[in-house]
Amino acid sequence: MGRIVGIDLGTTNSLVAYIDAQTGQPKCIPGPSGSTLCPSIVSLDPDGSIIVGEPARRRLLTQPERTIYSVKRLMGRGPSDVQSELKLFPFRIDPSSNHVIRVRLGEKVFTPPEISSFILRELKNWAEAFFGEIVDRAVITVPAYFNDAQRQATKDAGKLAGLEVLRLVNEPTAAALAYGLHEKQRGKVAVYDLGGGTFDISVLKLISTSEGDIYQVLSTNGDTHLGGDDIDNLLQAFVHEQILQTDAIDFSPHGELAQELRKELIALKHKLSETESATLRFPLPNGKIFVHEFTRGAFEALIRPVVDRTTAPVKQALADAQLKPTEMDEAVLVGGATRTPLIRRTVQEYFDRKPHTELNPDEVVALGAAVQANILDRGVQNMLLLDVTPLSLGIETYGGAVAKIIPRNSTIPASAQELYTTGVDNQTGIDIHVLQGERELAKDCRSLARFTLRVPPAPAGLPRVEVKFLIDANGILQVGAKDIRSGEQHMIEVQPSYGLNDNDIERMLEESIEYAEQDFAERQVIEARTEADSILKATEKALAHPNSANLSAPERAKIEVSVAGLKEAVQGSDYKLMRRQIDELNRATEHLAELLMNSAVQSALEGKKLAEV
Amino acid sequence: MGTHFCSSCGKVLQVPEHSDYFAMFELPRKLWIEMSALEQKFLQLSWKLHPDNFVNSTGAERDISLKRSSELNDAYRTLRDPVARVEYLLAIEGARKEGQNKQQAPSELLEEVFELNESLDELREARASGSDTVGLRSRLQAAERNFERKLTEVDGELQGAAREWDKLIDEKADETPRNAAKGKLNELLNRRSYIRNLVVNVQKELL
Numbered sequence: 001m002g003r004i005v006g007i008d009l010g011t012t013n014s015l016v017a018y019i020d021a022q023t024g025q026p027k028c029i030p031g032p033s034g035s036t037l038c039p040s041i042v043s044l045d046p047d048g049s050i051i052v053g054e055p056a057r058r059r060l061l062t063q064p065e066r067t068i069y070s071v072k073r074l075m076g077r078g079p080s081d082v083q084s085e086l087k088l089f090p091f092r093i094d095p096s097s098n099h100v101i102r103v104r105l106g107e108k109v110f111t112p113p114e115i116s117s118f119i120l121r122e123l124k125n126w127a128e129a130f131f132g133e134i135v136d137r138a139v140i141t142v143p144a145y146f147n148d149a150q151r152q153a154t155k156d157a158g159k160l161a162g163l164e165v166l167r168l169v170n171e172p173t174a175a176a177l178a179y180g181l182h183e184k185q186r187g188k189v190a191v192y193d194l195g196g197g198t199f200d201i202s203v204l205k206l207i208s209t210s211e212g213d214i215y216q217v218l219s220t221n222g223d224t225h226l227g228g229d230d231i232d233n234l235l236q237a238f239v240h241e242q243i244l245q246t247d248a249i250d251f252s253p254h255g256e257l258a259q260e261l262r263k264e265l266i267a268l269k270h271k272l273s274e275t276e277s278a279t280l281r282f283p284l285p286n287g288k289i290f291v292h293e294f295t296r297g298a299f300e301a302l303i304r305p306v307v308d309r310t311t312a313p314v315k316q317a318l319a320d321a322q323l324k325p326t327e328m329d330e331a332v333l334v335g336g337a338t339r340t341p342l343i344r345r346t347v348q349e350y351f352d353r354k355p356h357t358e359l360n361p362d363e364v365v366a367l368g369a370a371v372q373a374n375i376l377d378r379g380v381q382n383m384l385l386l387d388v389t390p391l392s393l394g395i396e397t398y399g400g401a402v403a404k405i406i407p408r409n410s411t412i413p414a415s416a417q418e419l420y421t422t423g424v425d426n427q428t429g430i431d432i433h434v435l436q437g438e439r440e441l442a443k444d445c446r447s448l449a450r451f452t453l454r455v456p457p458a459p460a461g462l463p464r465v466e467v468k469f470l471i472d473a474n475g476i477l478q479v480g481a482k483d484i485r486s487g488e489q490h491m492i493e494v495q496p497s498y499g500l501n502d503n504d505i506e507r508m509l510e511e512s513i514e515y516a517e518q519d520f521a522e523r524q525v526i527e528a529r530t531e532a533d534s535i536l537k538a539t540e541k542a543l544a545h546p547n548s549a550n551l552s553a554p555e556r557a558k559i560e561v562s563v564a565g566l567k568e569a570v571q572g573s574d575y576k577l578m579r580r581q582i583d584e585l586n587r588a589t590e591h592l593a594e595l596l597m598n599s600a601v602q603s604a605l606e607g608k609k610l611a612e613v
Numbered sequence: 614m615g616t617h618f619c620s621s622c623g624k625v626l627q628v629p630e631h632s633d634y635f636a637m638f639e640l641p642r643k644l645w646i647e648m649s650a651l652e653q654k655f656l657q658l659s660w661k662l663h664p665d666n667f668v669n670s671t672g673a674e675r676d677i678s679l680k681r682s683s684e685l686n687d688a689y690r691t692l693r694d695p696v697a698r699v700e701y702l703l704a705i706e707g708a709r710k711e712g713q714n715k716q717q718a719p720s721e722l723l724e725e726v727f728e729l730n731e732s733l734d735e736l737r738e739a740r741a742s743g744s745d746t747v748g749l750r751s752r753l754q755a756a757e758r759n760f761e762r763k764l765t766e767v768d769g770e771l772q773g774a775a776r777e778w779d780k781l782i783d784e785k786a787d788e789t790p791r792n793a794a795k796g797k798l799n800e801l802l803n804r805r806s807y808i809r810n811l812v813v814n815v816q817k818e819l820l
Contacts, residue, residue: 166668211660376668384660410690413664413683470683473664538671586672593673597681600661605639605654 001530002134004166004377005029005127006174006369008141009116009154011072011227012196012336013037015366016123018131019374026178026370028363031126037362038126040196042118043067044105052122060259064090066106070229073197074101074112075157076150078498085225088233090259099498113153113500114508117160124161136530138163139373141365143198144170145222145313145390147436148448148477149498155474156500160508162523166376168474171195172202173217173387174368175334178359180206180215187329188218190318192347192355193365194310195335197227201314203321203328212382219320219409220390221313228337231303235265238302239280243290257285272299273339300342307346314350320409331355336362386411389471396433396442405469408438415470419484426457432467434477447497453481521575528578532570535582539563542592547599555591562588633705634688642702643782644775646692655689696805699775699798708795711803719804722763729756729811733818750819757815760808767805774798 006026008015015036017028028036033054043056044066051059059067073085079097086093094102094109102109120140127135140163142154151168158165172191179189186206193200200222207214239261240251251258264282271278272294282290318325331351337343338361347355359367375383388409394402395418405416420430430453437445455463464484471477482489500508539559542548551559566581635642638654660666662682667675691697703709736749778794 167665207656209656209660211657214656214659376665379666379669384663384665386659386663407690411686413679414686414690415683416687470679472679473682534669535671538669538674542671542674582672586676589671590673590677593671593677596674597662597677601658601681604657604661 001534002136003127003131004137004139004373005123005135006139006141006366006371006373007120007123008171008174008366008369009072009120009157010040010196010365011070011198011229012040013362014040014119014123015363016127017363017366017370018127019370026367026374028366029123029127029130031122032129036366038119038122039069040072040119041067041069042071042105042115044108046106050118052118061256061263063106064256064259065092065104068103068105068115070197071103071112071115073225073229074103075116076112076147076153076498077101081498089229099496100500100504111500111504111508113157114160116154116157120157120161120163124163136162136164136527137166137373137377139167139169139369139376140165141171141174141369142168142475143195143222143224144172144193144200144202144217144220145198145224146475147224147391147446148475149446149496150224151475152496152499155476156505159505164527165474167372168476169369169372169385170200170202170217170220170387170390170475171198171365172200172220172334173204173215173385174366174372175332175359175364176202176204176206176215176368177371177383177385178364178368179332179356180213188321188323188327189330189332190314190328190351191332191334192310192314192338193222193334194337194343195227196337197225197229199223199226199310199313201310201317203317203323212384214384214386216386216411217388218323219317220388221317221320222390223309223313226306226309227335230306231269231337231340232262232266234302234306235269236262239265239282239290239292242292243284247284247286247288247290249284249286268294269299270339272296273341296341303340303342307343310346325351328353333357334361334364387473387475388412389414389475391436391446392438393448393469393471393477394435394437394442394445395469396435400442402435402437402440402442402445406471410471412471412475413473415468418467418469420453420463420465420467421461422455422458422463423460425460427455427460428457429454430465434469434479448477449479449496451479455483524575525573525578528575528582529570532566532578532582535585536563536566539585539589542589542596545596545599547595548592550595551592555588559585559588559592634691634701637685637688638692640692641782642706643779644695644698644702645779646698648693651689651692655685658685695775696771696802699771699802702778703795703799703802706795708792708799709802710799711806719807722808725756725759726811729753729760729815732756733815736818753815753819757812757819760812760815764805764808764812767801767808771798771801771805774801 006017015028015038017026020027030036031038031053038053039057041053041056041060043051043059043063045051056067060069068091070089073089074082074091078099079093079101082093082101085091092104094104096102096109100111102111103115124135138158140154140158142151154168155165172193175193176189176191186208189204189206191202191204200220202220203218205216205218207216243249261282264280268278268280277293277295279291279293284290328351331347331353333344333347333355344355372385375381389406389412390408392404392408393406394404397403405418406414422430431450432453433442433450434448435442435445436448439445453465453467455465466482466484468480469477480489562581562585566585569578569581638651640646662678662685664675664678664682667678691701700709732749732753736746736753739746739749774794774797778798781791781794
């Protein structure tokens with residue numbers, strides 16, 4: 001098994017971090033240039049190779065039609081969702097887009113998860129060069145307010161980059177983990193995270209128990225399309241308007257000139273965080289130079305709308321946690337945009353306390369991801385994260401209304417069961433539409449999936465199917481169904497409304513050969529072998545537990561046969577056989593797993609400490 | 614909820630699996646719950662059951678952890694909320710019956726609900742025709758306060774009925790008084806949800 005890392009896959013910049021074995025502290029890994037920031041920019045070279053990061057940024061000016069930035073804004077979204085973005089961002093959405101957006105770079109089209117996977121692969125390469133070892137597993141952060149489709153798209157990107165995504169962690173929660181390790185904070189903490197393209201507010205409770213520290217998220221809210229990008233857009237629109245009036249030059253947002261101006265404006269914005277005024281000097285195509293002096297006051301008046309848009313989510317998150325601003329013990333600022341003095345002042349006034357900014361706001365999320373990666377790698381030791389789902393899960397009922405079955409801010413994993421039957425005789429299918437959001441009508445919520453439950457023909461009302469909706473620890477939906485009469489259980493293949501299905505991913509994995517260092521089949525063998533190794537180890541450990549004595553002799557024999565079968569399969573190179581043997585061993589150890597879990601529950605209820613299961 | 618039988622051996626599990634949310638926390642089926650003790654147990658069980666513990670375990674262990682920790686979270690969410698707790702108790706006691714017609718007002722509220730709906734109609738009409746809504750709005754605000762007060766009253770009655778239920782459990786009372794208590798709780802829940810819907814609807818119009 002290779003190394004594990006924490007990755008912040010950001011709108012503007014991405015970073016990779018690990019836990020330093022000597023100090024136990026998280027650290028970001030620098031790339032070839034020495035910087036830990038990898039600009040989230042991807043360019044397709046005319047020779048077919050993919051260029052990521054700083055070199056790609058330079059191509060924004062020279063080859064804008066082959067280069068893309070802020071692709072995170074497109075993750076998990078459909079073509080109709082992004083119409084408003086197209087006015088502001090130079091995305092070239094290909095007409096072949098259906099439920100998944102396809103973006104054109106030069107002569108090729110890519111989905112947003114593929115483009116994100118190029119960024120992840122770059123960071124994987126940074127980490128492998130740094131360690132001199134393979135990196136094959138990662139914790140990746142996502143905005144807390146990301147919906148199911150956006151999370152799934154991020155997980156798909158990890159898979160396409162050759163990473164096993166052990167967990168998606170919410171960005172503000174990751175930041176709280178990094179700060180907690182750094183400062184040993186306690187009590188109620190508000191994390192205000194304004195990144196390049198997303199805004200999150202999370203309210204957490206940090207609890208010390210005899211077993212260790214618990215980071216319990218009480219509520220979260222946000223806006224997945226609000227960030228530093230929007231400040232840049234306001235500045236750009238303002239200057240475009242000025243230039244249109246003084247020099248009658250109309251900028252196309254897609255052109256090189258606009259990209260050049262944007263670059264200058266971002267530098268100006270950074271300068272205005274340090275100084276009281278800054279001057280823009282921008283050469284125009286007509287030979288003149290556009291000059292405009294921005295005072296900080298004028299700048300703040302201009303960007304005020306962006307800051308104001310963060311107010312409602314902050315209020316909602318506190319209301320959901322049933323807390324007043326003054327009841328918070330700490331406030332933490334995360335994300336590059338929180339360097340803006342106006343934002344610092346606003347947060348300070350609202351919570352009536354000086355927010356924490358000790359950790360680098362660009363790095364803190366990646367550092368937290370590394371902390372969580374370490375926890376998962378070693379099994380929970382003395383830190384536990386309890387996160388929530390940001391949006392209510394609902395199902396469509398009569399008349400297009402939505403019945404909420406898992407409310408927002410429920411601790412995850414969370415589940416809900418619904419019982420379905422038929423309305424007419426010999427009906428063979430029951431249609432189910434799953435949604436996410438707070439609105440009352442299905443059309444105003446986010447469609448996650450539609451599927452049909454198949455039932456054998458019977459008189460109306462006789463079939464009974466129990467559907468279990470489960471949101472896992474990544475905030476991703478799983479659906480299972482059980483026929484109550486036959487007891488037959490099956491997982492439902494849910495076709496996502498927006499996103500890649502398994503076939504898409506399979507095909508992309510195969511297509512990605514030209515960007516990958518390994519052959520597809522070879523990679524499958526390595527992955528299956530890695531999984532087999534870890535499952536064999538886990539089985540051995542489970543069999544050594546005292547409670548395994550309660551297994552019957554035939555059960556134990558079955559496990560031993562499965563173990564032997566898997567060990568033999570691992571010797572060969574048939575990855576499909578390995579997968580089958582892994583499944584068989586998993587089935588054989590079901591009862592063993594129940595025995596161990598019951599022993600864990602019993603010990604927790606008795607309140608005594610016992611050896612790790 | 615989980616089965617009482619082991620999925621592969623068919624035998625009753627040695628450590629009985631929790632059959633309901635109260636049992637999961639080793640609590641009697643009573644409606645008064647000490648919150649800090651509930652939280653303590655929730656955190657203790659979370660340490661043991663959370664999927665973060667099982668990343669390097671067998672697939673079967675990962676599946677069970679996911680199932681058990683989601684049930685734990687569902688249970689905590691339900692028991693923490695006093696109204697959801699009553700609803701859940703009635704459901705597992707087989708005594709939860711929602712109102713025949715959710716739109717139908719409890720008889721003692723008929724007159725006030727009629728007036729309220731009239732005011733709401735007038736407000737919508739006034740808004741559509743662009744005429745002055747100030748008077749109507751203040752009338753609706755008064756009505757909203759009135760129904761908020763009734764909501765508080767129902768909550769008080771619900772608490773009383775819950776205490777009554779707990780007493781019957783303590784006294785190991787027989788089925789007749791217990792069924793009566795459940796019927797009372799059920800009726801109060803229906804009244805509460807009716808009034809709550811009214812308040813929410815008025816608030817929406819007043820926004």
